[in-house]
Each structure stands twice: as C-alpha cells, then as structure tokens.
Amino acid sequence: MATLKDIAERAGVSLATVSRVLNYDNTLSVSDETRKKVIEIAQQLNYKSMRQRSSRPQPERTKIGLVYWYSQEQELADPYYMSIRLGVEKESFERKIDLVKMFKNADYQMDDWVDGLDGIIAVGKYSEGDIEQFKSMAGNIVLVDYTPSDTYDSIVVDFRKAMIQLLEYLIEQDHNQIGFIGGREFVRGDLPLKDERETTFYEFLKLRDMYIPEYVWTGNFTSEDGYKLMAEALKKPGRPSAFVVANDSMAIGALRALHEAGVKVPDEISLVSFNDIATSRFLQPSLTTVKVHTEFMGEAAVELLMEQIESKRTISKKVVVPFEIEIRESSGPVNIKITEKNAPGC
Incomplete structure (x- = not known):
C-alpha cells in the first residue's frame, strides 16, 4: 500500500x-x-x-471523463486551465471517483476511453458538435468556463461584471484613455469565439464616448503575445494611460515590454488584468488583477456533475463563481503631465 x-x-x-x-x-x-x-x-x-x-x-466507483481544452504545452503557458484541472482532480480524488483524462490534441481516438463513463467534465471552449459528441458518450455533462446555451450544466465566471468593475476603477483614477490587450480563441480550428472581456470593454467605453479602436490589440493568450502586443502599442505616437489585459500571462509579457522600454508602471501606464495566478502578487510591480477562483471552479464542476448523476434531473444549472478585484502596485491615479505628453499628436 x-x-x-x-x-x-x-x-x-x-x-x-x-x-x-x-x-x-x-x-x-x-x-x-x-x-x-x-x-x-x-x-x-x-x-x-x-x-x-x-x-x-463502495460497491462500485463512479467513473467520469475529463476533457481538456488546452494541450499540455498550452497549459504550461497559461496556468488558468491548469488550476481548474487541479480542482477537478483534487475533488475526484477526495470523492474516490475514477477520473479518465484526455487532452484536446491527444493522438488517440475518444473510443479508447469512453467505455462505462457516468459523466463528462469538459474544461474550455467546444463547438456544438463536440458537446453533442460528449453527450453521446455519457448522458451527464458539465461545461467549465463556457456556456453556449441553457441546455447544459456549466460553471462560469461573470467576466462582464468583472470588466465593468475594472473599468469603473480606472475611470475613478481619472484614466480616460484606456487600451485593451486580449486574445482570440477558436473552435474547430477556425471558428472564432466571442470574448466577453473584449465585448464588454467595447460596449462600456462606447456608451461613454471613450472607446478608441486604435487602442485595442489582440493575439494569443500567452506571455509572448502580451510582450509583442505591448511593444507594438508603445510604438504609437499616442498611447493609453492605462491598459486592461485579458489575463495575467499576457500581463507578465506586457510588463516586460514596458520595463524594457523604460516605461514606469504605474507612474506612466497603469496595468490591470484577470485571473490572479500565483505569480501575480510577486511581480515587480505586483499586478492589479481580478481574482478568479479557478481551483474552486474545478471542484464545483465535480460536485455539480455528481449531483446531476445522483438526482437524474433534466433541468440544467449554471453556477456563477464570484470574483474579487485585487488592487496592487501596477495601477494608480493618472499622471496628468505624462498623459498630456503622450496624447495623440504630441
């Protein structure tokens, strides 16, 4: 033993x-x-x-499948989904549930692991066809970080509300030129998904006549692209006094680009982000970010799936996990003199 x-x-x-x-x-x-x-x-x-x-x-152990949105390599570059997965694995281990795992880019067929599944937890973004395939393998399914319709149980974060609170915070700090650095995700290779953070950023600022299309940069949700996109932003003659970055991995790359360019944070540019990964508080400066309880999301997914299996209910449930905004050193009041110096046309 x-x-x-x-x-x-x-x-x-x-x-x-x-x-x-x-x-x-x-x-x-x-x-x-x-x-x-x-x-x-x-x-x-x-x-x-x-x-x-x-x-x-127990006479018989429950067996569930865990499908990963990211490959192992992608997961290392963005710990968001890794933390959700750890939550699923911990809760399954505690409940003595047999967990069968598969990454999206694995080289084997799903038929190799679907026998006898009581349910499936799908972490990430999937097409309707993918979800229907999961449903055919096991009648019970929970989606994590994605809710395409009210048909399926899901665990999500209210990124719209979080973005609004971040923007309200920046405006309270007198920032009126705000940029966005985000990413694109796709299903089935080329079908783009709407990012609630970017959509809310546009709608919130547009209603206040504060949206500037030239202040939006998008790429992949990685540190490398955060660095590249911030470097591009700094080449413009005018630049925002604050940036909202879609996740902490990108923000880490953005901070490096700012440091290499000699731009002081937050004296010259404020930076805020999402997720609150483990390294966020130890950066220099420490990162203002939306704390997402990712590990709890994984644990809640197992609880929701087991409740679905045991109750045999037919009405779906959506669990919205709360968040907090951690105000740290990377953000602060706007520096009026520096903002006027960096304004377009100066």
Missing part, C-alpha cells in the same frame, strides 16, 4: 508538503506544478488516506 513517503520520494518534496497538498491546505505556498505532480503521483500509486481506508467499501 502506497505511503506519503513513497509519494514524497517520487515527487522530490518533503513529507509535510505531500500531507498538506493531499489535505488541501490552502495556506501552503507551493507552485501549481508541484501540487499537480503530488496529486497525480498519489493517483498513480492509488494512495488512500486514513479516512478513506477506514470508510466502508
């Missing part, structure tokens, strides 16, 4: 770290990669806690 020591040796961490990870200690300061490694090794070794060993044996 596997022990904590076995897991610690394989993961290359201390016994205390393994114990705290498997007991879901939220005060533990370790990277998402380390937490992921400990949980996956525990699953591989079929480790059982004292509580699990003393509980009565």
